[in-house]
Amino acid sequence: MTTRTQLDQAAIEMALADENAYGFGYYTSTHLPRRFGLALDEAVVIAANLAGWNYEQLVEWANSKAGRHLVDEASSFLGRREPPTAMELVPLATRYIPGR
Numbered sequence: 001m002t003t004r005t006q007l008d009q010a011a012i013e014m015a016l017a018d019e020n021a022y023g024f025g026y027y028t029s030t031h032l033p034r035r036f037g038l039a040l041d042e043a044v045v046i047a048a049n050l051a052g053w054n055y056e057q058l059v060e061w062a063n064s065k066a067g068r069h070l071v072d073e074a075s076s077f078l079g080r081r082e083p084p085t086a087m088e089l090v091p092l093a094t095r096y097i098p099g100r
Helices: 009-017 025-031 034-051 055-062 065-079 086-096
Strands: none
Touching (some): 009 034, 009 055, 025 034, 025 055, 025 065, 034 065
């Protein structure tokens, strides 16, 4: 029996710095305001854990159009007075992070 390691904030930071990064997809989240970007990263980690993903799947997704589309749609929250919380962004992230 293998145990699944939960992804965490360090995993998303490693994925964004991974040598296999193409520089598009979810990587564009690094251009967001810091508090917003951190909340979105946390939402992605929560959604990826709910989907049962491992680190390799996270890196592959971060290079994908789905990752870029999440950043594009999440950017619609930028006009709010206060940035959204990670929990507010989780439903959006789960739409772009499919389960196995």
